[in-house]
Amino acid sequence: MSEQFEPFYDVNRTYEDNYEQGPFGLFAEALKGESGAEEGAAAAESTQPAQPAESFLGVPVNLAFGIPAGPLLNSRYTTAAFRMGFDLATYKTVRSRAWGCNPFPNVLAVHPKSADGSLTPGSDELDEGVLADTNYELPISISNSFGVPSQDPDRWQPDMFRAIAAAGPGQLLVPSFQGSRVEGMSEADYIADHATTARLVKETGAKVMVMNTSCPNEGHNRLLCHNPQLVGRITEAVKNEIGDTPLMVKLAYFPDDSSLELMIRSTVERGTVQGFSTINTISAKLVDAAGRQALPGVGRDRSGVCGNAIRGAGLDMVRRLAALREKLDLDFAINGVGGVITPDDYRAYKSAGADSVMSATGAMWDAGLAREIKAA
Numbered sequence: 281m282s283e284q285f286e287p288f289y290d291v292n293r294t295y296e297d298n299y300e301q302g303p304f305g306l307f308a309e310a311l312k313g314e315s316g317a318e319e320g321a322a323a324a325e326s327t328q329p330a331q332p333a334e335s336f337l338g339v340p341v342n343l344a345f346g347i348p349a350g351p352l353l354n355s356r357y358t359t360a361a362f363r364m365g366f367d368l369a370t371y372k373t374v375r376s377r378a379w380g381c382n383p384f385p386n387v388l389a390v391h392p393k394s395a396d397g398s399l400t401p402g403s404d405e406l407d408e409g410v411l412a413d414t415n416y417e418l419p420i421s422i423s424n425s426f427g428v429p430s431q432d433p434d435r436w437q438p439d440m441f442r443a444i445a446a447a448g449p450g451q452l453l454v455p456s457f458q459g460s461r462v463e464g465m466s467e468a469d470y471i472a473d474h475a476t477t478a479r480l481v482k483e484t485g486a487k488v489m490v491m492n493t494s495c496p497n498e499g500h501n502r503l504l505c506h507n508p509q510l511v512g513r514i515t516e517a518v519k520n521e522i523g524d525t526p527l528m529v530k531l532a533y534f535p536d537d538s539s540l541e542l543m544i545r546s547t548v549e550r551g552t553v554q555g556f557s558t559i560n561t562i563s564a565k566l567v568d569a570a571g572r573q574a575l576p577g578v579g580r581d582r583s584g585v586c587g588n589a590i591r592g593a594g595l596d597m598v599r600r601l602a603a604l605r606e607k608l609d610l611d612f613a614i615n616g617v618g619g620v621i622t623p624d625d626y627r628a629y630k631s632a633g634a635d636s637v638m639s640a641t642g643a644m645w646d647a648g649l650a651r652e653i654k655a656a
């Protein structure tokens with residue numbers, strides 16, 4: 281692999297080692313030299329117009345493009361992302377308490393059967409098994425299996441504060457958070473945990489926040505976002521904590537429009553949510569070349585696929601959300617995510633109706649993606 285394709289999150293190391301030692305590759309280079317926000321600010325100013333041209337949930341930004349929740353583990357990663365020209369840097373999802381990571385490995389390369397490497401939601405292939413191994417190829421598709429680990433708030437709060445301070449002009453740190461479901465919790469406790477976590481995020485000085493409802497949290501492969509009424513009750517509790525701070529909800533792929541419409545009505549229409557970020561990964565059974573379970577351990581027969589394979593599904597969700605926004609005559613932001621690997625993919629999301637666009641897998645394998653999009 282050339283240096284350009286050395287991922288800033290090293291998939292051959294544990295999550296803990298990445299947290300303590302990363303980022304790697306060009307992101308590590310970007311952190312060398314001057315410290316603090318000055319260098320990032322200077323870099324941003326030299327390549328950007330004086331007045332930010334775009335916005336994210338009402339906050340002006342140079343280009344509404346960046347990295348979603350996931351590969352930016354702490355303030356060193358988010359600061360490096362800013363310096364590499366990603367004007368939106370999402371701090372990986374935090375919780376109200378420390379939470380362990382799934383065992384290593386947490387990432388595998390994924391090879392769907394179709395000629396263009398795409399995976400279609402609802403297709404048999406997702407249940408029959410998709411080949412997963414360590415042969416990372418471009419255009420890149422991977423699976424990630426972390427279990428949404430989190431540091432204790434005593435550690436992530438001061439670090440998130442530093443991450444926010446490192447944004448240059450026209451750049452925005454986007455915190456991501458989610459609730460934690462633990463044994464014996466009532467629904468009221470679960471709702472309250474979301475509100476508590478949102479308050480902890482707000483205490484860091486966050487200007488906006490994204491609530492993740494799309495990771496398996498409700499038991500094996502059950503997603504909170506597929507229960508729009510519960511998301512409605514949670515966002516009401518969160519809104520009571522964060523007041524006017526804009527809130528975006530991260531959604532997985534929805535197969536039908538009726539539940540998507542119910543999601544919008546349960547949140548946006550009630551004034552608790554100002555935007556949606558979509559999509560998260562698509563769940564697939566992962567197998568090795570011999571057809572055996574690819575990721576070791578109980579409950580890991582299926583895992584979320586991201587990157588090139590899911591671009592079609594992401595574009596589909598964005599188009600349908602944009603159509604519903606028009607039909608319902610409601611105002612909310614759409615952040616398009618899923619398989620953005622080239623400047624053309626970025627443009628496709630904008631054409632589909634996205635107000636902003638983010639890339640996780642594509643950016644991991646091409647640290648220069650924001651600059652390429654700006655140059656194009």
Ligand SMILES: Cc1cc2nc3c(=O)[nH]c(=O)nc-3n(C[C@H](O)[C@H](O)[C@H](O)COP(=O)(O)O)c2cc1C
Pocket residue numbers: 289348349350351372373424426428456492495530559560561586587588590617618619620638639640641642
């Ligand atoms: C390494 C990695 C870790 C991720 N962790 C999170 C997370 O903590 N919270 C979250 O909402 N999404 C997480 N995601 C999902 C991404 O935000 C994104 O929705 C998904 O990867 C699709 O985008 P992509 O095709 O550009 O990768 C993660 C993705 C990757 C690649």
